[in-house]
Amino acid sequence: MARVKALVAGNWKMNGEKASKKEVTALVRKLAGKKKLACDVLICPPATLVGLVKEAVRGSKIAIGGQDCHAKESGAHTGDISAEMLKDAGATHVIVGHSERRADHGETDAAVRAKAEAAHRAGLTAIVCVGETEAERDAGATLKVIRSQLKGSLPDAAAAKTTVIAYEPVWAIGTGRTPTPEDVARVHAAIRNVLEARFGAEGAKMRILYGGSVKPANAKELMAVPNVNGALVGGASLKADDFWGIISAYL
Ligand code: PGA
Numbered sequence: 001m002a003r004v005k006a007l008v009a010g011n012w013k014m015n016g017e018k019a020s021k022k023e024v025t026a027l028v029r030k031l032a033g034k035k036k037l038a039c040d041v042l043i044c045p046p047a048t049l050v051g052l053v054k055e056a057v058r059g060s061k062i063a064i065g066g067q068d069c070h071a072k073e074s075g076a077h078t079g080d081i082s083a084e085m086l087k088d089a090g091a092t093h094v095i096v097g098h099s100e101r102r103a104d105h106g107e108t109d110a111a112v113r114a115k116a117e118a119a120h121r122a123g124l125t126a127i128v129c130v131g132e133t134e135a136e137r138d139a140g141a142t143l144k145v146i147r148s149q150l151k152g153s154l155p156d157a158a159a160a161k162t163t164v165i166a167y168e169p170v171w172a173i174g175t176g177r178t179p180t181p182e183d184v185a186r187v188h189a190a191i192r193n194v195l196e197a198r199f200g201a202e203g204a205k206m207r208i209l210y211g212g213s214v215k216p217a218n219a220k221e222l223m224a225v226p227n228v229n230g231a232l233v234g235g236a237s238l239k240a241d242d243f244w245g246i247i248s249a250y251l
């Protein structure tokens with residue numbers, strides 16, 4: 001198994017205002033001097049706060065990402081934001097294909113792939129999300145669904161530096177429920193197989209994050225699962241203490 005440096009990414013979703021800067025500042029303080037930390041740290045605030053949070057992390061190793069981008073570089077797309085704009089605002093990463101975007105905005109695998117390609121065009125790392133619904137899981141279709149989402153959502157040019165996979169079972173997001181470590185291991189191994197078959201050595205090095213109700217109390221156990229190379233954290237990334245509790249799994 002290739003050695004892959006972990007990434008702990010916070011997805012603030014539609015949460016946060018200027019006052020949230022104090023949580024970022026608190027996190028920067030907790031990270032200061034932690035040279036042995038074996039993971040990278042990323043915060044994905046809403047687009048309105050990318051510039052402000054970028055300012056707040058100045059001098060630290062925390063990276064900033066967007067939560068979505070349009071496939072095009074610019075143009076008549078009211079309300080949308082391009083990967084180039086996120087990059088210009090200080091982002092290095094962008095989440096694409098989160099299940100909430102797939103559900104709320106009808107994003108298809110092809111749309112997600114176009115967004116990931118846009119991220120690459122702009123020089124951003126794309127965090128491509130996949131995950132089965134509860135009904136799909138109950139029907140025993142988890143691996144089939146994940147393989148199909150990966151096939152349709154990942155650009156052919158994906159490489160380890162430019163592309164991160166996030167496995168987020170839809171039923172585990174924001175519910176406090178998580179799959180067992182055995183279930184996570186089974187899905188992450190299947191994802192690794194798909195990545196290696198399609199991208200060779202690059203696929204062996206791509207980060208595969210687990211997401212869905214990651215908390216300080218379960219982070220250590222989940223992050224120890226083979227082929228889990230970090231976490232995508234929603235609710236627990238909003239407070240510096242909770243997010244730090246998860247990051248600490250890598251101390
Ligand atoms: P959660 O969200 O940690 O609040 O479950 C995870 C995500 O949707 O990225």
